[in-house]
Amino acid sequence: MIIGCAGGGSNLGGLISPFMGEKLRGEADYRFIAVEPASCPSLTRGKFAYDFCDTGKVCPLAKMYTLGSGFIPAPNHAGGLRYHGMSGILSQLYHDGYMEATSVCQTDVFKAAEQFARVEGILPAPESSHAIRVAIDEALKCKETGEEKTILFGLTGTGYFDMVAYEKFHNGEMTDYIPTDEELAASLAKLPVVAE
Numbered sequence: 001m002i003i004g005c006a007g008g009g010s011n012l013g014g015l016i017s018p019f020m021g022e023k024l025r026g027e028a029d030y031r032f033i034a035v036e037p038a039s040c041p042s043l044t045r046g047k048f049a050y051d052f053c054d055t056g057k058v059c060p061l062a063k064m065y066t067l068g069s070g071f072i073p074a075p076n077h078a079g080g081l082r083y084h085g086m087s088g089i090l091s092q093l094y095h096d097g098y099m100e101a102t103s104v105c106q107t108d109v110f111k112a113a114e115q116f117a118r119v120e121g122i123l124p125a126p127e128s129s130h131a132i133r134v135a136i137d138e139a140l141k142c143k144e145t146g147e148e149k150t151i152l153f154g155l156t157g158t159g160y161f162d163m164v165a166y167e168k169f170h171n172g173e174m175t176d177y178i179p180t181d182e183e184l185a186a187s188l189a190k191l192p193v194v195a196e
Contacts, residue, residue: 001138003153005130006034006043006101007080009087015154016099023098032099033138034090035130037109038178040073042066042086043094043101045184050194051085061192064091067179068187074177078165079106079126104133105176110169112136113159125157126165 002019004012012034022028034043042065052069053059066085073082086094093099106126113129115136116122124132135153142149159166168174 001031001033001149001151003033003035003131003134003138003151005081005127005154005156006036006086006090007040007127008083008085009090011127011154011156013087013090015152020093020098032093033134034094034099034101035134036101036103037073037077037079037081037130038103038105038176039077039079040067040071040082040084041103041179042084043091044103045179046085047188047191048091048095049188049191050196051191053085055084061194062088064088065094066188066191067184068190070190071184071187074179076175076177077106078162078168078174079109079130080162081127081130102134104130105178107169107174107176109133110166110174113166114169117159122155123159123166124155125159126162128153128155128157129159131155 004015006012019030023030046065046067048065050061050063051066053062055069064085071084109129112133113124116132131153135151
């Protein structure tokens with residue numbers, strides 16, 4: 001099981017590339033889980049469509065899972081991974097069923113980060129803590145069922161530049177915001193019309 005945080009895709013793509021190659025060639029079978037923030041859920045609630053890669057609509061169009069190039073997460077979003085879309089390659093792999101995706105709320109992400117820091121002595125970046133959250137959840141499932149699994153997750157940065165977010169979490173000032181279906185529909189309605 002290989003778990004990585006998913007914002008725009010570079011982190012996750014780098015982590016899964018060699019393993020995905022083995023899966024695509026039929027040499028091994030892995031379970032891939034992309035973990036994204038519930039406040040910016042491009043894979044789990046977005047649309048697989050052509051969209052601009054930037055909010056200024058200057059870059060070329062790319063086919064990706066997207067929330068619309070004008071989508072901006074709520075101001076309280078503190079966990080990184082705020083890009084409106086997902087890498088074209090990862091989007092295609094997800095679309096074709098080669099990997100799963102899930103989304104997590106930021107307070108759960110920061111709880112996992114704190115737990116990880118206490119156990120490992122490393123303060124993880126909030127982005128990586130998305131993967132840590134799901135890795136902990138999957139390990140707890142194994143503990144309940146008695147099943148043994150190898151769980152690999154990506155830890156790609158420290159949280160020292162995110163101390164304000166950690167402070168807000170500790171002070172109980174951090175909240176979760178999940179965009180409504182109506183908000184996402186309004187953003188997706190502005191996607192460019194492309195004949196395929």
